[in-house]
Amino acid sequence: xxxxxxxxxxxxxxxxxxxxxxxxxxxxxxxxxxxxxxxxxxxxxxxxxxxxxxxxxxxxxxxxxxxxxxxxxxxxxxxxxxxxxxxxxxxxxxxxxxxxxxxxxxxxxxxxxxxxxxxxxxxxxxxxxxxxxxxxxxxxxxxxxxxxxxxxxxxxxxxxxxxxxxxxxxxxxxxxxxxxxxxxxxxxxxxxxxxxxxxxxxxxxxxxxxxxxxxxxxxxxxxxxxxxxxxxxxxxxxxxxxxxxxxxxxxxxxxxxxxxxxxxxxxxxxxxxxxxxxxxxxxxxxxxxxxxxxxxxxxxxxxxxxxxxxxxxxxxxxxxxxxxxxxxxxxxxxxxxxxxxxxxxxxxxxxxxxxxxxxxxxxxxxxxxxxxxxxxxxxxxxxxxxxxxxxxxxxxxxxxxxxxxxxxxxxxxxxxxxxxxxxxxxxxxxxxxxxxxxxxxxxxxxxxxxxxxxxxxxxxxxxxxxxxxxxxxxxxxxxxxxxxxxxxxxxxxxxxxxxxxxxxxxxxxxxxxxxxxxxxxxxxxxxxxxxxxxxxxxxxxxxxxxxxxxxxxxxxxxxxxxxxxxxxxxxxxxxxxxxxxxxxxxxxxxxxxxxx
Amino acid sequence: xxxxxxxxxxxxxxxxxxxxxxxxxxxxxxxxxxxxxxxxxxxxxxxxxxxxxxxxxxxxxxxxxxxxxxxxxxxxxxxxxxxxxxxxxxxxxxxxxxxxxxxxxxxxxxxxxxxxxxxxxxxxxxxxxxxxxxxxxxxxxxxxxxxxxxxxxxxxxxxxxxxxxxxxxxxxxxxxxxxxxxxxxxxxxxxxxxxxxxxxxxxxxxxxxxxxxxxxxxxxxxxxxxxxxxxxxxxxxxxxxxxxxxxxxxxxxxxxxxxxxxxxxx
Numbered sequence: 001x002x003x004x005x006x007x008x009x010x011x012x013x014x015x016x017x018x019x020x021x022x023x024x025x026x027x028x029x030x031x032x033x034x035x036x037x038x039x040x041x042x043x044x045x046x047x048x049x050x051x052x053x054x055x056x057x058x059x060x061x062x063x064x065x066x067x068x069x070x071x072x073x074x075x076x077x078x079x080x081x082x083x084x085x086x087x088x089x090x091x092x093x094x095x096x097x098x099x100x101x102x103x104x105x106x107x108x109x110x111x112x113x114x115x116x117x118x119x120x121x122x123x124x125x126x127x128x129x130x131x132x133x134x135x136x137x138x139x140x141x142x143x144x145x146x147x148x149x150x151x152x153x154x155x156x157x158x159x160x161x162x163x164x165x166x167x168x169x170x171x172x173x174x175x176x177x178x179x180x181x182x183x184x185x186x187x188x189x190x191x192x193x194x195x196x197x198x199x200x201x202x203x204x205x206x207x208x209x210x211x212x213x214x215x216x217x218x219x220x221x222x223x224x225x226x227x228x229x230x231x232x233x234x235x236x237x238x239x240x241x242x243x244x245x246x247x248x249x250x251x252x253x254x255x256x257x258x259x260x261x262x263x264x265x266x267x268x269x270x271x272x273x274x275x276x277x278x279x280x281x282x283x284x285x286x287x288x289x290x291x292x293x294x295x296x297x298x299x300x301x302x303x304x305x306x307x308x309x310x311x312x313x314x315x316x317x318x319x320x321x322x323x324x325x326x327x328x329x330x331x332x333x334x335x336x337x338x339x340x341x342x343x344x345x346x347x348x349x350x351x352x353x354x355x356x357x358x359x360x361x362x363x364x365x366x367x368x369x370x371x372x373x374x375x376x377x378x379x380x381x382x383x384x385x386x387x388x389x390x391x392x393x394x395x396x397x398x399x400x401x402x403x404x405x406x407x408x409x410x411x412x413x414x415x416x417x418x419x420x421x422x423x424x425x426x427x428x429x430x431x432x433x434x435x436x437x438x439x440x441x442x443x444x445x446x447x448x449x450x451x452x453x454x455x456x457x458x459x460x461x462x463x464x465x466x467x468x469x470x471x472x473x474x475x476x477x478x479x480x481x482x483x484x485x486x487x488x489x490x491x492x493x494x495x496x497x498x499x500x501x502x503x504x505x506x507x508x509x510x511x512x513x514x515x516x517x518x519x520x521x522x523x524x525x526x527x528x529x530x531x532x533x534x535x536x537x538x539x540x541x542x543x544x545x546x547x548x549x550x551x552x553x554x555x556x557x558x559x560x561x562x563x564x565x566x567x568x569x570x571x572x573x574x575x576x577x578x579x580x581x582x583x584x585x586x587x588x589x590x591x592x593x594x595x596x
Numbered sequence: 597x598x599x600x601x602x603x604x605x606x607x608x609x610x611x612x613x614x615x616x617x618x619x620x621x622x623x624x625x626x627x628x629x630x631x632x633x634x635x636x637x638x639x640x641x642x643x644x645x646x647x648x649x650x651x652x653x654x655x656x657x658x659x660x661x662x663x664x665x666x667x668x669x670x671x672x673x674x675x676x677x678x679x680x681x682x683x684x685x686x687x688x689x690x691x692x693x694x695x696x697x698x699x700x701x702x703x704x705x706x707x708x709x710x711x712x713x714x715x716x717x718x719x720x721x722x723x724x725x726x727x728x729x730x731x732x733x734x735x736x737x738x739x740x741x742x743x744x745x746x747x748x749x750x751x752x753x754x755x756x757x758x759x760x761x762x763x764x765x766x767x768x769x770x771x772x773x774x775x776x777x778x779x780x781x782x783x784x785x786x787x788x789x790x791x792x793x794x795x796x797x798x799x800x801x802x803x804x805x806x807x808x809x810x811x812x813x814x815x816x817x818x819x820x821x822x823x824x825x826x827x828x829x830x831x832x833x834x835x836x837x838x839x840x841x842x843x844x845x846x847x848x849x850x851x852x853x854x855x856x857x858x859x860x861x862x
Binding site for chain 2: 022023026037038040041042043045046093096097099100101102103104105106107108109110111112113114129130132135136139143144146147149150158182211212213244245246247249250336340344347348350351413459461462504505506507509510511512513
């Protein structure tokens with residue numbers, strides 16, 4: 001088959017999807033790029049602090065091997081190590097590529113790229129563009145893909161939501177069905193291969209740091225059609241977010257990377273304004289407990305410490321909040337290096353963090369779990385690939401700050417050649433004519449028709465709130481088996497009530513009601529995978545913490561959780577983790593890193 | 597962005613018991629527009645998006661009539677994706693960062709008025725179609741011409757001052773505020789500030805300079821840069837504080853220089 005006739009569909013236009021699109025277009029193939037929002041508005045814009053790559057420009061003896069060690073150690077030895085190594089090896093070249101694309105990275109006096117420190121490492125390894133690095137990197141890829149669009153290699157379908165895969169009789173992926181979010185019309189996209197790059201499922205928790213597009217709906221659809229979902233129970237709760245009515249806004253780790261200090265008044269009822277509380281009467285609890293890493297311990301640890309301090313009544317004013325203090329750093333330095341995030345705080349809270357310590361609390365942020373993929377980003381469904389937050393590889397039980405952007409690009413850059421290779425060799429047969437696309441379209445249309453016709457009276461937005469609340473209460477920082485069981489029962493109840501929703505919108509043109517209903521149904525399925533995965537894992541590792549099982553248990557649980565869909569409940573199995581490169585050792589951030 | 601001495605923010609001290617949201621409705625592009633008003637109990641920390649979410653949950657107007665839920669776009673809710681832009685109390689801005697307390701403080705009343713942007717096709721209610729803006733980016737080749745994505749080492753040395761100036765332009769989120777406020781923009785007669793600023797962003801880059809002429813050429817047509825009437829509304833409404841008028845000035849200058857030397861080259 002002529003190589004220039006390959007057509008690959010990519011679902012999701014964030015960093016991972018655009019990275020894959022660029023590589024496929026460059027290789028001379030055609031891309032259908034499907035995205036719920038214009039790709040320039042994807043959730044990658046929210047990433048703030050930076051992108052990791054061991055370039056060792058600061059004479060610290062950094063290397064990709066150390067990046068690998070920090071990543072798998074920070075991930076508490078749940079990640080298969082070979083792909084992590086490949087990512088860390090590729091990271092410097094990824095960063096340099098973005099430099100060539102014109103990303104306005106912050107610079108040193110010599111005019112080289114500058115690097116800052118981030119959590120879980122002792123090295124300056126994080127390239128940054130002010131405090132809106134994700135936005136800048138996304139724009140760079142958006143620009144390159146737009147260039148390919150003008151050359152006819154990339155066809156964008158913005159404002160389309162994927163509903164399902166098109167699978168043939170042998171469970172081979174032959175394309176997908178998506179819905180136009182204005183007309184609600186469905187269309188099938190025939191493809192030689194499909195790459196999922198749809199990001200995380202934060203909206204399952206109601207309020208999170210995620211964008212409103214991060215429902216996990218499309219990945220859940222793949223799971224329900226037979227794709228394996230791995231390590232779902234590993235949900236990162238970011239230590240520092242700004243609580244809000246509509247979402248929890250991220251306060252980047254770069255605030256601590258630039259010297260920000262976390263503290264509470266020693267007396268929680270201390271009514272003085274923070275600057276009038278002398279140092280001796282402040283409790284810098286992270287620095288006290290972790291002298292080597294201080295405020296830059298990995299996120300899971302910082303989150304638990306902040307959570308615990310508040311639980312024990314030491315939060316500021318006795319409430320669920322601690323100070324994140326930058327006021328000791330000169331205002332102009334803060335403006336240059338962190339301006340974007342300080343503006344976000346000031347805009348939404350009204351205090352200027354250059355002069356007043358911020359009040360922050362942990363918030364759901366990232367899913368380490370996702371679609372199961374092999375080391376070439378292939379899912380278990382032939383023809384289906386995954387990259388970025390929606391795949392489970394790389395981060396293990398906890399993701400290090402500034403590793404998400406690099407893992408997205410690595411995933412996209414690996415999935416693209418992998419998909420091309422597959423597409424070149426796949427038997428096409430007569431799939432375009434044998435009716436599988438039509439029958440999947442009909443099936444999906446019937447689901448929409450059912451939702452539209454339903455008049456059961458349940459309010460879908462209220463169901464979403466109930467799901468978010470119970471998931472946040474029971475399946476985040478601290479987990480107990482009885483509460484996890486109760487959560488699953490509640491999810492079953494919500495699934496039942498979902499059958500009786502009314503969409504309450506008689507105007508179907510551009511309605512949000514039908515898409516949200518589809519998303520909610522998919523979120524409920526994925527919520528069960530997360531909850532039951534957590535229930536089954538009786539240990540504590542990375543972001544997954546059970547007070548009743550406080551230790552890591554390598555013998556029983558140094559294993560990847562794999563969930564497969566069945567109508568009753570997810571079916572779980574466990575796979576060994578490839579730890580062939582870095583021997584597992586106990587995590588201890590209280591002193592400099594110990595070698596195994 | 598300000599490094600001036602710290603000012604305490606003025607806060608709403610005497611909030612009303614309820615707030616009204618007067619929303620311009622439109623069923624579909626081309627359909628007649630009409631108004632509906634909804635009332636919510638006052639609570640602290642409400643932004644326009646959370647108010648809309650509350651209304652969507654239970655869309656009943658102030659007259660007690662059950663209606664269709666208002667439709668609007670939202671995504672990041674941190675004023676960095678640009679999607680939720682609308683006209684709020686007469687000013688174009690993002691609805692996520694429009695805090696109800698601040699709006700009430702500014703208006704002195706208890707009603708917030710929401711309208712869609714007027715310079716773009718109105719899809720439904722508060723949702724508009726800004727795909728034109730992305731076409732404009734194509735028109736000015738708003739990208740660096742890469743040889744390829746292979747490992748060719750780092751890019752050129754760049755002084756931090758240039759990087760910072762470029763960063764300021766690179767924060768544009770294609771929200772459309774500048775076009776909504778621009779008296780010249782409309783009916784395809786003017787490409788507008790956003791695309792000019794993006795052309796400038798790449799023309800400032802050492803590699804981008806090599807193909808600067810291609811970008812400038814995109815601004816020489818009938819809808820080009822000469823349509824700027826220097827009203828300077830764009831910089832007043834840009835939520836990311838882009839130096840738009842400076843970018844227009846510098847691009848104009850480059851076009852003039854290019855015209856002179858381009859002629860000499862011939």
